[in-house]
Amino acid sequence: MSAGRDAPPQRALPVLADVARLSGVSEITVSRVIRNKGPISDKTRERVLHAVAETGYVPNRLAGALASADSMLVGVVLPSVTNIVFADVLRGIHEALAPAGYQPVVGVTGYDADEEERAVRSLLAWQPAAIILAGFEHTEATRRMLAASRIRVAEIMDIDATPIDVAVGLSHRSAGRDIARYLLSRGYRRFGYVGHDWDSDHRARLRFEGLTEELAAQGLALVAERRIAGPSSTLAGRETLAGVLATGERPDVVVFSNDDMAVGGYFHCLAAGLVPRHDIGLFGFNGLEIGAALPLRLSTVRSNRFLIGKLAAEALVARPDRPADTAIINTGYEIEAGETA
Amino acid sequence: MSAGRDAPPQRALPVLADVARLSGVSEITVSRVIRNKGPISDKTRERVLHAVAETGYVPNRLAGALASADSMLVGVVLPSVTNIVFADVLRGIHEALAPAGYQPVVGVTGYDADEEERAVRSLLAWQPAAIILAGFEHTEATRRMLAASRIRVAEIMDIDATPIDVAVGLSHRSAGRDIARYLLSRGYRRFGYVGHDWDSDHRARLRFEGLTEELAAQGLALVAERRIAGPSSTLAGRETLAGVLATGERPDVVVFSNDDMAVGGYFHCLAAGLVPRHDIGLFGFNGLEIGAALPLRLSTVRSNRFLIGKLAAEALVARPDRPADTAIINTGYEIEAGETA
DNA sequence: CTGTTAGCGCTTTCAT
């Protein structure tokens, strides 16, 4: 098993030319076989495929994309991947892209517009066929780059503004209003609010505005309101509800900025001996699995995140060039009655 | 505002040559300015940068990577992104790659080795500088491709086998044993186990094996064991614990395959009026935030997922070529005493 | 400090 001194010590990776030589055809024929394009005789195809297997050839998509000016890549710019909400969206995107042969390339912003700009610039360098980003809050530079690129752009999660190209999501303002209506119909009158940072999570603010607008329309105002500076979390929800209940007027229902916060509120109730709905109503947003697993199912709003990702990706794939006018795809939401409000 | 008939109707995206022409230098000089490489006079740099801004030029990394044979891409193949555990790992990877100028490209397997093979093949086509994948269970074809590519390979999460190149993670078998030791030291003797699908989650099985091995060493065996077919979830944990407690011998402590399942168990206790630790011990794995937010902090094991991702990416970036021998980086774990066991 | 030349590995014409 000793290597002769003329044995290639570090054989370079096989390229198209190697496969062509081995199968005795031209490079373009191999290319056609691999891409299933153009007419190829069965005999040739077989020979080429055999050579591909023998060499372990893996096509270089860098070169392929450059030559064909078609990367089959879709840039996806999300605030976070640790947040299950965006992870679900990503799953939906993946589900729609995979069968069409597209690959998502993800960038993360940490809820920061300048980071988003950096991510978009870096993704555009890969010549994606389209780009998906969350929300409408972009820097001017981001907008310019997107416009110049002329590729398709989906803005997702939110539909409460005019999109660059297509928006896919739900109206958070309208959801906020419906939460108010639902809780009013349940007999609640003294509303409290427990939320997290608005600067980064603009959609939470829209829901809050919808909520308070509808309350105002009924001549009501919040009796208690508390917002923490950082991101939402179960722990924060728990502690913040405790703070709210320790001082001032006692609400008969508390609306949380999302399910994470609301589940924390639930935990506080457990620890404090309060029975949700009986002693105090709790209402979330998103419809996460954890809420449904609680001893009392959390009352919340289902936000159809998977669907948002899927429909956004499908819309982009269906029409590769930017349409003349903008469009909005409303994925809706559903009030999940639950048992806590 | 009417467009003359000789107005360029669809100006193509600017390329290096356009910037070069506009700034009156050669393409390579522009390239050097953009990449901050080689000596450039301040005057030239300024002129070039000006032209870049004016044209809105965005470098084409497809072409750059092809020409330099260096993609600055790192393939990341994970079982799931919806699972917070892997999302945390991904954050760690991102944290280490970003400052070094590398871009992660993610593929998802859904806990399936054939899907992993497909993902690896597809990522390899982008000529990544390295690849990160979860665990040691790969198909033969995956191993062959990885070997042929000669790029660096990090296998993460687990260190209970011999890696292809470098493994980064913790010993799940050893963690299982330590869980047994800890619970024995707390006085528990009648152990129950509630778990999820092993075929997909090999590491859960390793923990189980460590647990039962250590129990056997003390002359003990599980008094109850139940595994569901599907993936772990809070709901599944809740229902499965209920099932276990409804029949047969009553354990004094239940070890869950992970925190998701354990939190579900906790919820069952709440609903059934059982007080954790007092009536029955509950023990999880991972150290998720949710466990710490429960009215009684969940007893569990911290698995340092962010660190796993970070160290894996750092190891790859630090040494771009495959070393002669394999290495193992142990990120360890810590028993989190909590209040439920 | 700047430029010239020659490709990277593939796909697009356009022939045959």
Added chain:
DNA sequence: ATGAAAGCGCTAACAG
């Protein structure tokens, strides 16, 4: 059904 030539947009290697 197959191939030859040209070139995608960029960078390495060598001048100068």
